[in-house]
Amino acid sequence: MKNLLLLMFTWWNGQTMGTRFYTWRFGKRVGEDELGNVYYEGGMSSYGLQKRWVIYKGYAEASAIPPGWHGWMHHRTDVPPSKEDYVAKDWQVGHRPNPTGSPQAYRPPGSLAVAGERPRVTGDYDAWTPGG
Template identity: 50%
Template structure:
Protein backbone atom coordinates (compact mmCIF):
# COMPACT_ATOMS: atom_id res chain seq x y z
CA UNK A 1 0.00 0.00 0.00
CA UNK A 2 2.82 2.43 0.83
CA UNK A 3 4.38 1.68 -2.57
CA UNK A 4 1.17 2.84 -4.22
CA UNK A 5 1.18 6.10 -2.28
CA UNK A 6 4.81 7.14 -2.68
CA UNK A 7 6.31 5.50 -5.79
CA UNK A 8 5.41 6.27 -9.39
CA UNK A 9 7.71 3.65 -10.95
CA UNK A 10 5.66 0.72 -9.58
CA UNK A 11 2.53 1.61 -11.51
CA UNK A 12 0.41 4.69 -10.85
CA UNK A 13 0.17 6.46 -7.50
CA UNK A 14 -3.17 6.68 -5.72
CA UNK A 15 -3.52 10.32 -6.77
CA UNK A 16 -3.00 9.46 -10.45
CA UNK A 17 -5.43 6.53 -10.23
CA UNK A 18 -8.06 8.78 -8.65
CA UNK A 19 -7.56 11.58 -11.19
CA UNK A 20 -7.57 9.28 -14.24
CA UNK A 21 -10.55 7.33 -12.88
CA UNK A 22 -12.49 10.57 -12.37
CA UNK A 23 -11.72 12.15 -15.76
CA UNK A 24 -11.02 9.20 -18.03
CA UNK A 25 -12.69 6.15 -19.45
CA UNK A 26 -11.01 2.76 -19.85
CA UNK A 27 -10.34 2.08 -23.54
CA UNK A 28 -8.49 -1.21 -23.38
CA UNK A 29 -5.70 -3.36 -22.05
CA UNK A 30 -2.65 -4.85 -23.79
CA UNK A 31 -1.14 -8.32 -23.44
CA UNK A 32 1.20 -7.10 -20.66
CA UNK A 33 -1.72 -5.92 -18.52
CA UNK A 34 -1.15 -2.19 -19.11
CA UNK A 35 -4.46 -0.29 -19.10
CA UNK A 36 -5.20 2.61 -21.45
CA UNK A 37 -7.56 5.50 -20.74
CA UNK A 38 -8.90 8.50 -22.61
CA UNK A 39 -10.42 11.65 -21.12
CA UNK A 40 -14.17 11.91 -21.44
CA UNK A 41 -14.06 15.57 -22.51
CA UNK A 42 -11.51 17.27 -24.79
CA UNK A 43 -8.89 19.51 -23.19
CA UNK A 44 -8.35 23.19 -24.03
CA UNK A 45 -6.33 22.18 -27.12
CA UNK A 46 -9.40 20.41 -28.50
CA UNK A 47 -8.36 16.79 -28.21
CA UNK A 48 -8.74 14.19 -25.51
CA UNK A 49 -5.71 13.29 -23.42
CA UNK A 50 -4.71 9.65 -23.31
CA UNK A 51 -3.10 7.80 -20.42
CA UNK A 52 -1.47 4.47 -19.68
CA UNK A 53 -1.35 2.83 -16.28
CA UNK A 54 1.45 0.30 -16.33
CA UNK A 55 1.11 -3.15 -14.86
CA UNK A 56 4.27 -3.06 -12.77
CA UNK A 57 7.36 -1.06 -13.72
CA UNK A 58 6.54 2.24 -15.44
CA UNK A 59 8.76 1.95 -18.54
CA UNK A 60 7.75 3.63 -21.79
CA UNK A 61 9.21 0.87 -23.96
CA UNK A 62 6.60 -1.53 -22.53
CA UNK A 63 3.91 0.18 -24.65
CA UNK A 64 3.37 -1.94 -27.77
CA UNK A 65 3.55 -0.27 -31.23
CA UNK A 66 -0.21 -0.35 -31.84
CA UNK A 67 -1.00 1.28 -28.50
CA UNK A 68 1.89 3.73 -28.97
CA UNK A 69 0.29 4.98 -32.18
CA UNK A 70 -3.02 5.50 -30.40
CA UNK A 71 -1.41 7.20 -27.37
CA UNK A 72 0.32 9.74 -29.63
CA UNK A 73 -2.79 10.43 -31.75
CA UNK A 74 -1.18 8.87 -34.85
CA UNK A 75 -4.27 6.70 -35.24
CA UNK A 76 -7.69 7.74 -33.99
CA UNK A 77 -9.13 4.31 -33.18
CA UNK A 78 -7.61 2.21 -30.37
CA UNK A 79 -6.30 -1.30 -31.18
CA UNK A 80 -9.37 -2.79 -29.49
CA UNK A 81 -11.51 -1.33 -32.31
CA UNK A 82 -9.08 -1.20 -35.24
CA UNK A 83 -6.12 -3.55 -34.68
CA UNK A 84 -2.84 -2.59 -36.35
CA UNK A 85 -2.18 -4.71 -39.43
CA UNK A 86 0.91 -6.84 -38.82
CA UNK A 87 3.36 -7.53 -41.63
CA UNK A 88 4.93 -10.97 -42.12
CA UNK A 89 8.40 -9.63 -41.47
CA UNK A 90 7.55 -7.87 -38.19
CA UNK A 91 8.88 -9.33 -34.95
CA UNK A 92 6.91 -9.41 -31.70
CA UNK A 93 7.34 -6.36 -29.47
CA UNK A 94 10.09 -6.60 -26.87
CA UNK A 95 10.48 -3.91 -24.19
CA UNK A 96 13.87 -2.29 -23.57
CA UNK A 97 15.94 -4.85 -21.64
CA UNK A 98 18.84 -2.53 -20.78
CA UNK A 99 19.83 -2.94 -17.15
CA UNK A 100 18.21 -6.36 -16.83
CA UNK A 101 19.64 -9.87 -16.85
CA UNK A 102 18.41 -10.31 -20.45
CA UNK A 103 20.23 -7.19 -21.75
CA UNK A 104 22.41 -7.53 -24.85
CA UNK A 105 26.08 -7.95 -23.95
CA UNK A 106 28.38 -7.97 -26.96
CA UNK A 107 31.72 -9.78 -27.13
CA UNK A 108 34.29 -7.92 -25.07
CA UNK A 109 31.68 -6.28 -22.84
CA UNK A 110 32.75 -5.79 -19.23
CA UNK A 111 29.41 -7.28 -18.18
CA UNK A 112 30.36 -10.44 -20.06
CA UNK A 113 33.77 -10.60 -18.40
CA UNK A 114 35.69 -10.76 -21.65
CA UNK A 115 38.41 -8.78 -23.33
CA UNK A 116 37.71 -7.44 -26.79
CA UNK A 117 39.94 -7.98 -29.79
CA UNK A 118 42.54 -5.36 -30.60
CA UNK A 119 41.59 -2.87 -33.28
CA UNK A 120 43.63 -0.77 -35.70
CA UNK A 121 41.81 2.28 -34.30
CA UNK A 122 42.89 1.62 -30.72
CA UNK A 123 44.60 4.47 -28.90
CA UNK A 124 48.30 4.12 -28.37
CA UNK A 125 49.68 6.42 -25.69
CA UNK A 126 52.71 8.55 -26.57
CA UNK A 127 55.81 8.01 -24.51
CA UNK A 128 58.89 10.25 -24.52
CA UNK A 129 61.03 7.21 -25.39
CA UNK A 130 59.26 6.60 -28.70
CA UNK A 131 61.64 8.91 -30.58
CA UNK A 132 58.92 10.87 -32.42
CA UNK A 133 59.62 14.61 -31.93
CA UNK A 134 56.95 16.12 -34.21
Protein backbone atom coordinates (compact mmCIF):
# COMPACT_ATOMS: atom_id res chain seq x y z
CA MET A 1 0.00 0.00 0.00
CA LYS A 2 2.87 2.36 0.85
CA ASN A 3 4.51 1.83 -2.55
CA LEU A 4 1.22 2.49 -4.36
CA LEU A 5 0.72 5.77 -2.47
CA LEU A 6 4.31 6.82 -3.17
CA LEU A 7 3.82 6.02 -6.84
CA MET A 8 0.62 8.06 -7.01
CA PHE A 9 1.59 11.14 -5.02
CA THR A 10 5.36 11.66 -5.20
CA TRP A 11 7.40 12.62 -8.24
CA TRP A 12 10.72 12.70 -6.37
CA ASN A 13 10.65 9.06 -5.31
CA GLY A 14 11.47 6.88 -8.32
CA GLN A 15 8.66 7.34 -10.85
CA THR A 16 5.07 8.51 -11.10
CA MET A 17 2.10 6.58 -12.47
CA GLY A 18 2.34 8.50 -15.76
CA THR A 19 6.03 7.68 -16.16
CA ARG A 20 5.40 4.06 -15.30
CA PHE A 21 2.64 3.80 -17.94
CA TYR A 22 4.72 5.62 -20.59
CA THR A 23 7.70 3.38 -19.85
CA TRP A 24 5.54 0.27 -20.10
CA ARG A 25 4.00 1.45 -23.36
CA PHE A 26 6.93 2.99 -25.24
CA GLY A 27 10.12 2.42 -23.26
CA LYS A 28 12.97 0.18 -24.29
CA ARG A 29 15.41 -0.55 -21.47
CA VAL A 30 18.90 0.54 -22.46
CA GLY A 31 20.88 -0.15 -19.31
CA GLU A 32 21.51 0.38 -15.64
CA ASP A 33 24.26 2.28 -13.85
CA GLU A 34 26.23 1.40 -10.73
CA LEU A 35 23.79 3.34 -8.53
CA GLY A 36 20.80 1.27 -9.69
CA ASN A 37 19.24 3.93 -11.94
CA VAL A 38 17.59 2.42 -15.04
CA TYR A 39 17.75 4.17 -18.44
CA TYR A 40 15.15 3.99 -21.22
CA GLU A 41 14.56 5.31 -24.69
CA GLY A 42 11.52 5.33 -26.97
CA GLY A 43 9.23 7.62 -28.89
CA MET A 44 10.22 10.88 -30.52
CA SER A 45 10.56 14.32 -28.95
CA SER A 46 9.26 17.50 -30.53
CA TYR A 47 12.85 18.16 -31.72
CA GLY A 48 12.90 14.96 -33.75
CA LEU A 49 15.24 13.20 -31.32
CA GLN A 50 14.58 9.92 -29.57
CA LYS A 51 13.25 10.45 -26.03
CA ARG A 52 15.58 9.27 -23.28
CA TRP A 53 14.76 9.12 -19.60
CA VAL A 54 15.94 7.66 -16.34
CA ILE A 55 14.06 6.04 -13.50
CA TYR A 56 16.03 6.74 -10.36
CA LYS A 57 16.52 4.18 -7.66
CA GLY A 58 15.14 5.98 -4.63
CA TYR A 59 15.27 9.76 -4.42
CA ALA A 60 15.28 11.52 -7.81
CA GLU A 61 18.36 13.70 -7.95
CA ALA A 62 19.73 14.72 -11.35
CA SER A 63 23.32 14.83 -10.08
CA ALA A 64 23.06 11.08 -9.40
CA ILE A 65 23.58 10.35 -13.11
CA PRO A 66 27.18 9.20 -13.77
CA PRO A 67 29.22 11.07 -16.43
CA GLY A 68 28.91 8.42 -19.16
CA TRP A 69 25.15 8.21 -18.84
CA HIS A 70 24.90 12.00 -18.66
CA GLY A 71 26.43 12.26 -22.13
CA TRP A 72 24.00 9.69 -23.50
CA MET A 73 20.97 11.32 -21.84
CA HIS A 74 21.81 14.68 -23.45
CA HIS A 75 22.37 13.19 -26.95
CA ARG A 76 26.11 13.90 -26.93
CA THR A 77 26.67 10.28 -27.88
CA ASP A 78 24.44 7.70 -29.52
CA VAL A 79 26.07 4.73 -27.83
CA PRO A 80 25.04 4.18 -24.20
CA PRO A 81 27.75 3.17 -21.70
CA SER A 82 26.10 -0.25 -21.36
CA LYS A 83 27.01 -1.04 -24.99
CA GLU A 84 30.62 0.11 -24.84
CA ASP A 85 33.53 -0.19 -22.46
CA TYR A 86 33.13 3.24 -20.90
CA VAL A 87 35.82 4.21 -18.41
CA ALA A 88 35.46 7.47 -16.52
CA LYS A 89 38.31 9.93 -16.82
CA ASP A 90 40.45 10.48 -13.73
CA TRP A 91 39.08 14.01 -13.33
CA GLN A 92 35.46 12.79 -13.28
CA VAL A 93 34.41 12.35 -9.68
CA GLY A 94 31.72 10.04 -8.39
CA HIS A 95 28.36 11.14 -7.12
CA ARG A 96 28.16 12.97 -3.83
CA PRO A 97 24.67 13.91 -2.59
CA ASN A 98 23.88 17.60 -2.27
CA PRO A 99 24.62 18.48 1.39
CA THR A 100 22.47 21.65 1.49
CA GLY A 101 20.43 21.77 4.68
CA SER A 102 22.47 19.05 6.35
CA PRO A 103 25.27 19.26 8.93
CA GLN A 104 27.79 18.65 6.10
CA ALA A 105 26.72 21.81 4.22
CA TYR A 106 29.34 24.48 3.52
CA ARG A 107 29.25 27.34 5.96
CA PRO A 108 31.66 30.19 5.18
CA PRO A 109 33.62 31.96 7.89
CA GLY A 110 31.41 34.48 9.65
CA SER A 111 28.22 32.54 9.00
CA LEU A 112 25.68 32.54 11.82
CA ALA A 113 25.61 28.74 11.58
CA VAL A 114 29.31 28.47 12.48
CA ALA A 115 30.12 28.23 16.15
CA GLY A 116 32.28 30.90 17.71
CA GLU A 117 32.46 34.65 17.35
CA ARG A 118 32.13 36.46 14.05
CA PRO A 119 35.28 38.25 12.87
CA ARG A 120 35.45 42.02 13.29
CA VAL A 121 34.64 44.17 10.30
CA THR A 122 37.79 45.40 8.59
CA GLY A 123 38.70 47.42 5.54
CA ASP A 124 36.60 50.15 3.99
CA TYR A 125 33.28 48.89 5.37
CA ASP A 126 31.62 50.75 8.22
CA ALA A 127 28.58 49.18 9.86
CA TRP A 128 25.43 51.28 9.73
CA THR A 129 24.23 52.78 12.99
CA PRO A 130 20.94 54.61 13.49
CA GLY A 131 21.36 58.40 13.54
CA GLY A 132 24.97 58.05 12.39
